[in-house]
Amino acid sequence: MKNIKFYSKLSTTQNYKYVKEMDNQQEDDEFRKLNYYPICEIESMNLHSWSYEYFHNRKLFPTSSLLFLSSMFTLIHQYILLIITIIVISSIPISDCLKITLLDIPSPLVVGESAELTCNYDLEDNVLYSFKWYKDGIEFYRYVPRDYPPTQYLKMSGINVDIRKSSKKSVFLHNVNLSTRGKYRCEISAEAPSFVTAAKEGSLEINVLPTSGPKITTDQNEYTVGDEIQANCTSDRSNLDIILNFTINGEPITNSIDYEVKYSTQLHSDSLKTSGLSLRFLLNDKHFHQGKLKLKCIASVPLYNIQNEANKIVKDYQYRHELLQYFASSSSSSASSSASESQAARSKVLNTGRIHHIGHYGHLTEMNMVKCIYVLFTTLIHWQFQNLFQ
Template sequence: MAGTEASIAFQRRNGNPSRLDNSSQRGASRRQLAVIPPHALLKKGKQSIDMMIRGLGIRLLEVRIPMHTVRDQSARLECYFDMEGESLYSVKWYKDGNEFYRYLPRDMPPAQVFPLPGVSVDIHNSTESTVVLSSVNLSSSGRYRCEVSAEAPSFQTVSQHGDMVVVALPGDGPRITGGRPRYQVGDTVRVNCTSGRSKPAAQLIWFINGEQADSSFIRGPFSKSSRDGLETSTLGLEFKVRPKHFRRNGDMKLKCLATIATVYWRTNEESVEGDRPQKAPALEIRKGHGDMAAAAAAASAASGEYGANRNGGSRMRPTPLWVCCQLLFHILLATYRILVSSIASMHQLPR
């Protein structure tokens, strides 16, 4: 048993136990016992044990499994390893503990696919180190594990796993509801932001004038699931309007951001105006005085009393039109008097 303990101890030391599954460790130990029993190791001596130890150098360099993949797109699973002088026996891929892909370099063809719901392998683009999944769907989400095994005599097996989530993106961006076009200082803002249907539900964040809203203003989030498994989320915003909420131009901007991991990022923004008491412009006041003056002038002209108001007030300045009218009136009056005088003289002449 001393030889077995030495072999297993070395496997744990060189195989990176944090990356090894317990099942793989137990399987490797059983294979080693079947090929080289403990008493055989003891009979062969220290030299044989050293040779066995050198053969247990297989290492997983990196396993790449995308954390998030968009629905209906392809996903690439990668498993890189170093055999350290060993011969490769097999590379196997599992989803949630079920094998769906096997690569045996000595077989022809070397790649073999096993049917599994939610997993569609593009076998023409898959190799010993890469597996391509085509048109992933929501059921493709799960834990994927790569397992690499060496040939005899060691039959060492190492594995590493990672989780993948398939994302169904929303069909439209977030919607803001419940707002008013105008607010006054002291009013209460109550608005909701609702994301489109997706899987998983989008994460929502509120911003006021470009700054993230205080947590005390937030209501929710609230989520709702539909029959097809998609989800919507709603986040409320409620706060009392203060002067600082209005910018220099007098408006206030409310923005909602919806995100899903690193594959989705959409915003919606609304601008509301501050409702302040309106004052009459100075131009309108001057215009009012002009209308009053024109009305007074017209009344004075109609009554023949232009030059002084009825209450004996100060004289009003005549307009150019009034001066012209007065001049024309006097000219016509003088002409009329001359004509009358001439006619009277002609009647007085002796016949």
């Protein structure tokens, strides 16, 4: 046990009243580890005019030791406050906490559709103060039981709320568009005394489906054997991946030595895109059936199991020319005495393999005859109109 006396060394006696010494005893062998408490009290009219130093057994007490002792006491106080805070928080009943049990955001939606965003919660022993919805951090709907009316809608681009179908647990959106997509957060708050809050968020995606089927274009409408044809198929605008495929006379076409197939995508300023498919190949006899080639483009949207198609008939102009030549030779043979010449011309056409005959006498079938007469009739009318306007 040591008696420690601390003396006040005064730098000035101005406004001095008195100095009072106090004693304290500490059990410590090391000087720097003394459990030190200030024991010098100074009373003065103006404390700013005083300076002081501490002495131990008439020896100067280091200032650094005082700072160490002061910081140690501050740390102890902080630990005590932390322990008290933990005890207070742990004493709060768990039943006072809010809990969101279900967040239902139907996604993705299609432009023009309507949907209900649901947020179910359990108040436990609390009383509801407010129920709110946020989009990208901005509030657009609230339900406050104490307000009149309790439901309120804050206008926002892309958000169309149907108040009549909204409630204290859901909000109803109708006629959604691309601006409707984003992050949605449901937030509930309790009344006093707990004032607890719970929140949960999810994403809403909006898709744009093609409003029309694909379109087929070619550089011309009539070709013949040996010509190179270039066909392009283009889908309508969408934000989805649209799969395009070509068929020729019902047979699927893929990229190969005979067919050159290329895919392309064009992005637009409204964040939508257009898919494209080009087809290039050389025409041969197997492509034409009775002078026609049927080209089809199929557009598929796998996510929604939607399929649209476009058809284009490509004609063989040489076939039409030979058909007209056949009828011309038939007419001349009936009026001409030279039947052998007519038969030779007719045989030349038949040997091309483009007009099919059946039976022992090589007559055209009834259906082919009707088609031939129709082609001849339309051709004659076309010639008449050309002569009329020349």
